[in-house]
Every structure is written in C-alpha cells, then in structure tokens.
Amino acid sequence: MTRPLAVGPLALAPAMADALARWLEVEAATRDRSDHTITAYRGDLLAFLAFLGGHHGQPATPKSLADLRQTDMRAFAAAERARGLGARSLARRQSAVRSFLRWIGDREGHDLSAALSTRSPKYTRSLPRPLTPDQARDTLDMVALGHDTPWVAARDTAVMTLLWGCGLRISEALSLNGDDWPFRDSLTITGKGGRQRHVPVLPVARQAVADYLRLCPWEPAPGQPLFRGVRGGRLAPGIIEGAMQKARAALGLPPTATPHALRHSFATHLLAAGGDLRTIQELLGHASLSTTQVYTGVDDAHLMAVYRAAHPRG
Structure with a gap:
C-alpha cells in the first residue's frame, strides 16, 4: 500500500x-x-x-x-x-x-x-546581455592572467573559450571527459532534455584545450573529467563563475558579464555576422526557435529586414 x-x-x-x-x-x-x-x-x-x-x-x-x-x-x-x-x-x-x-x-x-481559464501573471522576460567581441576577448585575456598556477589559468581560459567559441552551456563544457579528447572538427553534445547536437570546434578552442592539457598534472583518461579541480575531481561551475567575476571586476564590466553571457555572445555574434536563426538554434540546442529569437534579442524589425533581403519577391 x-x-x-x-x-x-x-x-x-x-x-x-x-x-x-x-x-x-x-x-x-x-x-x-x-x-x-x-x-x-x-x-x-x-x-x-x-x-x-x-x-x-x-x-x-x-x-x-x-x-x-x-x-x-x-x-x-x-x-x-x-x-x-x-x-x-x-x-x-x-x-x-x-x-x-x-x-x-x-x-x-x-x-x-x-x-x-485562469490567466498567469504578466512579467517582463529579462534578456541575457552579450559581451561585445572586444569585451569577450579582453575577458579571456584577463582570465588567463587571473591565477598564479599556470595550469589552472589555462584551464579556466579553455572552458570559457568553449563557451564563447562553441556556444556550450557551462554544464556541457564541464561534463566533457577524457574520451572526448582529442577534439575532432565537431563535438557531440548532450544538452537539456537529452537532446544531442553537433557543435563545430574552432581551432582556437581546440588550441586552448590543448594548452591546458599540456600543463595539467592529470592526463586525459576515459571516463575521467577533462576539466579538473585542483584535487583532481570534476571542475565545479562555481570555480568558473568566480574566475569570471574577478575578470569582470578588473575590466569594469557589469554583473551581467557571466559565463552564460559568453554563450549568449556566441549566438549574437553569429547573428550579427549573418548567421540564420535556424542554424543558431541547432548550435545552441534549443528545442524551440522562439527561445533562440528571445535569447539573441532579435526584434521584429530585424526579422523583417532578413525576410526582405532573402525572399525572392522581397
């Protein structure tokens, strides 16, 4: 019973x-x-x-x-x-x-x-704020200088490079194991809801991880975390958040400059360079295109401009 x-x-x-x-x-x-x-x-x-x-x-x-x-x-x-x-x-x-x-x-x-039939309360959905490309580069440079132990500084830089360069969630980056290295041209990422996606890996991201592993006291091993804490266990998100906090304080960036903002920056920078929403949706692992639209801060005017430029009768 x-x-x-x-x-x-x-x-x-x-x-x-x-x-x-x-x-x-x-x-x-x-x-x-x-x-x-x-x-x-x-x-x-x-x-x-x-x-x-x-x-x-x-x-x-x-x-x-x-x-x-x-x-x-x-x-x-x-x-x-x-x-x-x-x-x-x-x-x-x-x-x-x-x-x-x-x-x-x-x-x-x-x-x-x-x-x-009861209505839910209305609220203003807060949009994540991206960093500009210069701010993102400065942040990575500052993180690289943010720790006295070289391999730890290289580790934090590698993680944040994956967030900005591949659009990974911090949990996705930190769940990578030794089996995933060496990176091929793309990574197979399992995101929210068990959805899998293939994410291209830029040479700069691959190099950042290689630099970290060259200095890391632990070799990448199957079934073991790729990114390790100072005691050898899986790196905790709070460590990366702390490194980001120090970097933004040094650069005078707002509190919205978080590790997640780097993922958001990945999306907005792709969009600004001419990337289409469907492709960005796939790269981010969003189930709904509307989520990607909100996430990238796309407004109706931008969508109409894309439509007029692309439609054969525009």
Whole structure:
C-alpha cells in the first residue's frame, strides 16, 4: 500500500501521489523533459496540492479535482504572491499546474475548463546581455592572467573559450571527459532534455584545450573529467563563475558579464555576422526557435529586414 506523502500540514493522498508520479513519468517520457524540469514540476505540484489541502481542510484527490474552480486558482496565486513568489516563478508554477490538470482531466473525465481559464501573471522576460567581441576577448585575456598556477589559468581560459567559441552551456563544457579528447572538427553534445547536437570546434578552442592539457598534472583518461579541480575531481561551475567575476571586476564590466553571457555572445555574434536563426538554434540546442529569437534579442524589425533581403519577391 502506498504511504501518504507529507506536503505541509496535510499528507498527500495515496491516489494523488500515484497520479502525480504517473504524470511526471509521462512528461519525462513523451515531452523530453530534463531531470531539472521534472524536479521543478514536482515542486510546483506539491506546492499546489498542499495549498488545496489547507484551503479545503482535507487532502486533494483525483476525484476532488472535479470541483476545482477559478476562485481556487486565484486563491492559490494570491497565497503564492503573499509568500514572496515573483511573477515569473508564479507563471511557471501555474503553467505546470495547468499541464497536470489537463492531463488528469482527460484521465478522470473531469471538465476543468473553469480552472484552466485562469490567466498567469504578466512579467517582463529579462534578456541575457552579450559581451561585445572586444569585451569577450579582453575577458579571456584577463582570465588567463587571473591565477598564479599556470595550469589552472589555462584551464579556466579553455572552458570559457568553449563557451564563447562553441556556444556550450557551462554544464556541457564541464561534463566533457577524457574520451572526448582529442577534439575532432565537431563535438557531440548532450544538452537539456537529452537532446544531442553537433557543435563545430574552432581551432582556437581546440588550441586552448590543448594548452591546458599540456600543463595539467592529470592526463586525459576515459571516463575521467577533462576539466579538473585542483584535487583532481570534476571542475565545479562555481570555480568558473568566480574566475569570471574577478575578470569582470578588473575590466569594469557589469554583473551581467557571466559565463552564460559568453554563450549568449556566441549566438549574437553569429547573428550579427549573418548567421540564420535556424542554424543558431541547432548550435545552441534549443528545442524551440522562439527561445533562440528571445535569447539573441532579435526584434521584429530585424526579422523583417532578413525576410526582405532573402525572399525572392522581397
């Protein structure tokens, strides 16, 4: 027998725990969700179900969700805002809740259209800010001078060169193993949601990694991290973030100059050089072109200019 799962003052009913587990399995299997997204969704739904339990004085069940009304959804949103949840986080949480309600409505035969009609709060989506090419070059130069131990300085420079030169996420760069070296003309990267993509490797990036490995006290070995911490384990993202922080302070760059900004710079610099959005989407590993459009800060005027220049009747 399934034991109740504790969620705040009330326990999650076994039938609801089973339904939630099943929905998360479906999301992971059919919607290609990453582990991080599944963990976030689980937290969102547990918060919602805990609220319903306190709001109605008894644990929610798949059957009781048939009585869900728009007033319940508004009360949940108000409670989350009172706890200090921002508009963006609340919108994501409500989106997860609606996905779950649509799924369970189909499974149980409930009409949840009233609850599903509740609107999410509006928020301004913040755009990452790229570095200019000169700022990116200066940053790499400063990182190369930022540590007294030569191999550590070369390591940090190599990682950041991969972020800017190949558009890798920091987690993707640090997950590389000795098996991946020597780099060929392209790297096969497994990104969010298990999506694989092939990323061309520039000679400057290959050379930066070669310089690091020449100085590194550990040889690249199969199954072992390519980028190592000072004790030989896999390099942690916080180390690269710290190196970036020191570099931007020395150069007078804004707080938005983060390792992720180098990946963003990769995209915007390609776009400025005439790269098309579809290609950049593939290189970044985005599932949706709209994500790439927002990510690169492309506006409608730029898209229309590209359209007029490329279309045969433009």
